[in-house]
Amino acid sequence: MPFQPILPTWLAINACNDTSASGMTDLRTGAPVNAGGLNQGDYFDLTNEEANNASYKTNGILYSGRYRRVQVDSGATASNVKTGTIGLMPSLAVVGVNPLGTKNPPMNIVTSWDQSIGGVVRPVVFLNSITPGNFGFVQELGVANVLGKASLTAAAPAIGDLIIGGTSGLVDDPTQSTALTYALEANIIGKAIDLPKANGLFRTLLNLPTVQG
Amino acid sequence: MLTKMIMLFVKRLWLMNFCFLTDPLYNEIDATNLESVRKNVVFDNLFVGTPFQQKLKKAGVLDPFLGGSGMFEGFIYGRPQGQAVSPGSTVTVTRQQQNTGMKFQPKAYVSWVPIDDWELDDGSGTGGVINSGPSLIADQYQIMIETMTLMINTMLEMDSFRHGQASGTNISDNRILNSNGLDEALNNGVDPSPFGNIYATYGGNTRGGVIGPALNSTPLWLGQTAAGASTTSLATNGTGQIDVNALTRLWAQCVVTGGHPDLGITNVFGFTAIVNALDAQRRNTDMKKFDIAYEAVTFNGMEIYADPLAPSALSQDFLSLGQGGGKAGNNNLVDGAGSNSVTGTITTPQYTNAAGANVATSPTGSNFPSNATCTVGEVLYFLETGSFKIRPTNKKGWNFGLRKSPMPNNVSMDALFERLGTNLYNVMPRHCAVALGFSA
Numbered sequence: 274m275p276f277q278p279i280l281p282t283w284l285a286i287n288a289c290n291d292t293s294a295s296g297m298t299d300l301r302t303g304a305p306v307n308a309g310g311l312n313q314g315d316y317f318d319l320t321n322e323e324a325n326n327a328s329y330k331t332n333g334i335l336y337s338g339r340y341r342r343v344q345v346d347s348g349a350t351a352s353n354v355k356t357g358t359i360g361l362m363p364s365l366a367v368v369g370v371n372p373l374g375t376k377n378p379p380m381n382i383v384t385s386w387d388q389s390i391g392g393v394v395r396p397v398v399f400l401n402s403i404t405p406g407n408f409g410f411v412q413e414l415g416v417a418n419v420l421g422k423a424s425l426t427a428a429a430p431a432i433g434d435l436i437i438g439g440t441s442g443l444v445d446d447p448t449q450s451t452a453l454t455y456a457l458e459a460n461i462i463g464k465a466i467d468l469p470k471a472n473g474l475f476r477t478l479l480n481l482p483t484v485q486g
Numbered sequence: 487m488l489t490k491m492i493m494l495f496v497k498r499l500w501l502m503n504f505c506f507l508t509d510p511l512y513n514e515i516d517a518t519n520l521e522s523v524r525k526n527v528v529f530d531n532l533f534v535g536t537p538f539q540q541k542l543k544k545a546g547v548l549d550p551f552l553g554g555s556g557m558f559e560g561f562i563y564g565r566p567q568g569q570a571v572s573p574g575s576t577v578t579v580t581r582q583q584q585n586t587g588m589k590f591q592p593k594a595y596v597s598w599v600p601i602d603d604w605e606l607d608d609g610s611g612t613g614g615v616i617n618s619g620p621s622l623i624a625d626q627y628q629i630m631i632e633t634m635t636l637m638i639n640t641m642l643e644m645d646s647f648r649h650g651q652a653s654g655t656n657i658s659d660n661r662i663l664n665s666n667g668l669d670e671a672l673n674n675g676v677d678p679s680p681f682g683n684i685y686a687t688y689g690g691n692t693r694g695g696v697i698g699p700a701l702n703s704t705p706l707w708l709g710q711t712a713a714g715a716s717t718t719s720l721a722t723n724g725t726g727q728i729d730v731n732a733l734t735r736l737w738a739q740c741v742v743t744g745g746h747p748d749l750g751i752t753n754v755f756g757f758t759a760i761v762n763a764l765d766a767q768r769r770n771t772d773m774k775k776f777d778i779a780y781e782a783v784t785f786n787g788m789e790i791y792a793d794p795l796a797p798s799a800l801s802q803d804f805l806s807l808g809q810g811g812g813k814a815g816n817n818n819l820v821d822g823a824g825s826n827s828v829t830g831t832i833t834t835p836q837y838t839n840a841a842g843a844n845v846a847t848s849p850t851g852s853n854f855p856s857n858a859t860c861t862v863g864e865v866l867y868f869l870e871t872g873s874f875k876i877r878p879t880n881k882k883g884w885n886f887g888l889r890k891s892p893m894p895n896n897v898s899m900d901a902l903f904e905r906l907g908t909n910l911y912n913v914m915p916r917h918c919a920v921a922l923g924f925s926a
Contacts, residue, residue, distance in 0.1 A: 279600045279893045279901045285815030301511060308616050310602035310899045326824055330810035 277315040285329035286340055287400035289409040314381040316341040332356050332401040333474060338415015346384040347406035353385035355402045357420030357474045358442030359462060360411060361389035380486040383411060386442035393459045396438055396481050413481055416466060418474040419444045430469035436462045436477050528624050532817060533636040534794040536643035537780040538751050541791060545871035550880040557590040557877055559913045563700035588689025592879060593650060593665050595641055595822055595906045597634040604898040634904040635886060643795045644821035646910055648681060656684035664822045668867060671912040672920040674702040677852040680797050680865045680922045682832035703915040706736050707853040709923030713846040714857030717836050721855065725863035728759050728924040730767045736868050736921045737786050745917025747868040750790030753798030755926035756864035760790060788868065797827045797865040800926050829862035866921045873914035879907035
């Protein structure tokens with residue numbers, strides 16, 4: 274699915290939890306209504322002002338970045354899919370075999386941290402609670418609100434600290450002087466823009482791979 | 487165990503994206519009856535009227551912008567020399583500059599929606615697979631066109647009460663893309679405006695400099711007047727009450743400069759305070775329909791209209807003006823900068839007299855105290871409609887014109903823009919005045 278700068282979101286970007294990719298479902302049959310122009314995999318870039326205007330304040334204010342329409346895999350742990358947690362690529366078991374006989378790694382289906390394909394592959398930030406199996410938007414680039422774990426590792430969290438993902442999709446501010454290992458590097462989400470906060474949301478400039486598809 | 491099984495079953499239904507289907511799908515009632523529908527009727531439960539713009543247009547202030555590097559407005563600020571003389575005497579004949587000009591830029595206002603011509607027809611008659619035919623209740627394309635127009639009018643109306651300058655000294659917000667509204671027009675470069683800014687310039691001219699007070703309009707503060715000791719030790723002042731004395735004073739500030747104020751604009755809640763003030767003096771408060779859509783009361787020959795989008799502290803409790811548009815992200819009314827016309831508190835500077843000494847009250851006659859945080863509350867404008875200009879372009883594409891931009895590799899999506907190039911400004915601010923600091 275290409276970059277899509279012309280699309281509806283129907284609700285604020287961080288308020289969507291839809292039973293169809295298009296955001297519309299037939300009231301009688303429950304089947305998706307494929308109209309309006311919103312599709313799974315649509316991704317788009319917003320400025321700060323555009324993101325602010327498309328925010329549901331109850332779920333946090335959005336900032337400049339890249340947002341994507343995805344499905345949350347039906348096997349995700351619902352309690353780990355909420356504002357500021359990190360989602361990952363699910364197991365390839367959730368996708369069908371392509372005509373060439375392999376399975377395409379899904380860029381537009383994400384799951385909770387604990388149900389990932391293994392390791393920290395394709396991290397995204399959840400913007401709001403999305404029922405497993407439903408559709409919504411995630412953030413994959415830019416400035417995102419991430420949710421800190423109950424007790425941050427760093428003794429003195431600071432703006433600019435490298436932030437890593439961890440258990441349940443919560444983020445941590447690790448001890449910044451710790452020698453970098455491959456395992457630690459794999460968990461890097463971005464750099465803190467606000468003072469990292471335990472048990473709370475704070476803004477982070479994401480440092481995640483861009484993906485296509 | 488049974489409960490767990492039921493829960494698992496329900497969860498499974500959700501995961502399969504099924505709602506609770508009935509078997510058979512339709513009962514006899516639903517299989518044989520449509521819902522009662524009044525076609526092509528959609529009630530507007532978001533937007534409100536824009537009486538300020540409408541009254542100005544009715545007064546004939548529309549002056550189409552035909553093109554050019556900006557909108558020039560010449561004005562006189564100085565006089566030639568003259569005096570009573572003894573016949574036969576000689577004088578040295580000198581001359582100073584007497585006139586110059588203001589300059590304003592056209593401002594671009596745009597509202598947009600995506601159009602999926604699978605869903606709806608864009609007026610061409612070639613699309614709208616779904617939103618068409620005898621089953622159509624309302625034309626979604628028409629709804630979007632009308633709401634885009636309402637959006638532009640709402641932005642313009644709210645911007646009419648704000649400013650169009652860049653942020654800078656004593657101007658906290660950058661609104662360079664917005665029209666040059668009343669907040670900057672009705673100022674004197676000394677006292678704060680209803681939104682807390684002090685505008686040293688208007689139309690590019692420095693107030694109080696070579697042109698003197700030519701472009702000044704002094705705000706009238708009606709709230710409490712306690713002064714603070716310094717800029718770091720501020721007093722706190724609440725709102726006051728408006729009365730006929732205040733109304734007459736505001737009228738006088740317009741008239742003493744040769745103005746003929748004929749239009750009053752205030753929020754609906756400021757309007758209630760004014761009606762109460764007039765009623766206390768047994769003035770006529772019969773709100774007859776001076777206009778087909780809007781109510782007004784009269785005062786000294788002026789018609790004072792209640793504008794729901796005019797600045798107010800109270801209106802946000804009843805009208806969706808707050809920042810953030812709810813779960814949909816769009817059910818709040820905003821101006822062209824994504825802001826609104828809700829008033830808050832403003833801070834006054836340390837005033838000085840002509841000798842440069844600190845004084846407790848503004849030397850301009852505004853009644854503002856020095857070094858104070860003041861609650862603005864409601865705001866009232868007395869205006870001379872003839873001193874305003876509304877300058878929409880005469881180019882059709884930018885005079886509520888549409889631009890449809892197809893996404894080149896998308897099978898059905900276009901971006902639809904409705905656009906307006908315009909500005910609204912005042913060429914004789916001294917003929918108008920603003921009062922602030924009263925409660926409803």
